Amino acid sequence: MERITPQQSLQLTSMIPNFCQGSSVLALAFTMELVAIVLTLGRGNGGDEALETFTMLSLYLQWIALCSAAVLCWSRRWFPLARPGVVFFYCWGLLVVVVMAVSAVAHKVFTEVLRWDGLMAQEPRVYFVLRHVAIAAIVAMLLLRYFWVRHQWRLQVKAEGESRYQALNARIRPHFLFNSLNSLAALIHVQPDDAESMVVDLSDLFRASLEKRGQMGPLADEIGLCNAYLRIEKLRLGEKLEIEWDIPDRLLEWPVPMLVVQPLVENAVHHGISKMAGRGEVRIAGREIFGRLVIEVTNPIPQGESLQSQGNRIAVDNIAQRLNLIYGDSARLELGRDLRLEGGVFRARLVLPREPKKEPEGD
Template sequence: MKRFEVSATSQSSLIPEFCRAPALLTLAYVMELIAVLLTLASYASGEAALKQLLVLSLYLHAIGLCCAGALCGVRRGLPPARDGVLFFVCWMVIALVTFAVSFTAWLIDRRFALGFVPGDGPWPFVLRNLVMAGIVALLLLRYLWERHQWQEESRAEADGRYLALQARIRPHFLFNALNSLAELIPSKPEVAEEMVIDLSDLFRVSLDSRQRLIPLREEIEIVKIYMRIEEIRLGDKLLVNWEIPDAVLDAQVPRLTVQPLVENGVLHGVSRLRARGMLHVIARREGAFLVVDVENPVPPEDAPKRAGTGTAIGNIAQRIKLIYGERAKLILGEDRDEFGPLFRARLRLPFVVHSGGEINAPTFTED
């Protein structure tokens, strides 16, 4: 019996990420802000205030950096455990680090007679800091856990919407492909078998939902399979110009985004011409973005019309918005070059070489 399971989110995502520089900079900013607030609350002024701010900054930054290092190690080395256990472990790590740093600070103060720590023994100072750190850590971890749950729910909702959109584009794709096959069989039955094989490859790709993002080179291979089908149907009428440098082939793009744009260019552009038509597929990098243009000639006004619902275009626009938000754009419009009017579909996406886990579709494992 086959069993399919949705892969669970790694438990490391439940532990605050302090292994990277941006998180450490944020932590340092927060610690310094706390030091300033504590200094203002002490009503110290002048040189005494500056001295107190310096001592508090050193002390709080020491606690912050040590806690960050300890949580980073826990994140990488902790064996699988329940969420409540992870929460307690993180809280205990922060408490133990605070205890160790506070006791060390008291020893340094006494060893060099600095006079920063009041009292004769270490325990009032250490326990006070331990209680304060425990309360702050409890509130902070609770906030982080709540934010994590909200992010997981939002991601699950986005995944569901994305998969629904992916499912909607398949019947549209199947309908157009079968229409092409139906037009080919009466005129060239000897090559229908080759087209069926190419169609099976296209359907296999369209049904694959393991990843949202694939390298541009794979998407171009999908386009070329589709173009072989259309070249069989249209013959010499269809010409294709590829301008895709090697430097952009590893850029990640959502699956089945370029292919529907090319399909629209063939169906509503080249196939309606009386003579030959050139389809241009151009990709380039513009700073932090990948730009893919699909250009097709504009048929004359009296050319036979092809009914369209805009399903594919609307689907692409919704999917890229789910993945990239406002950073991605799909721009459609007419333009003109030296050969006459043309229609351009421009896909503008963030240039990413490796897809991140946060924008991958759910993966499935088979036992």
């Protein structure tokens, strides 16, 4: 027998809406009320008769909705044990059986107990049940087909997003590694001891960029990469480069996308400090504001440097696209010149929520 992987199990569970959740049940009940309204209007009755018809139809359809939701919730535990096609026809069969049972009971209750001589009293119970079972079979097939197509579309969108994210990562890795190798080449003949320590830091950068890790990691790991990179540039630029960190310890475990702060620090060094005649300071600050992590990387603007030339647009656009893939509209990257300080500074600000955007699970 072919085994089902945990990932396939999760996909099967998310194929059918989770009717164990109140939101899904409420959505189903609301839909049934709309159907009851449409059927009542379609009969063309007016006054008290229309109200009576709507009441009876609402009760009947809500019985079907609640019983179907309960059965699908109960059977949800078995979804991961079967193939998608089996789950599809299993749910279809359950819905048909539920409608058969509810329609039989409803016809008896409305005609014999409540003595309602409306919709259900116009035909024998057998015909009524068979007609509603046929309708349920068609509607359930279309509804489950919709769930199937929606499920496949979500899987495709997720796969495309992951592929795009990996492609963006692949684009940014050569960027900072190439600049680091240039720094190493500049030192290897004039300062061999420092170049040796630079190789160690560079190996850390290689390892971080090449190892297969998830999209997220603690802020402390990203700071470690920034420090490794800054040590390399400190050897190359010497006293010209000054660094100030201002990140509280309580934020070090905040999950952030890997290689999202380091490129901003690199831009600040290469397009800010390295082009200055004198010393310059790169300041990296972090704060939690209204439940979001705000990281600012600032550097002085070299004399004669324009705003458009500040920073590497490939790296900046790359970060913005990765943030959109991971967080949606909840995160943002802001770039701009701040002239309130003497000489002006260029500021890159990251605003990140604590959690990535969530994929809807069988809603």
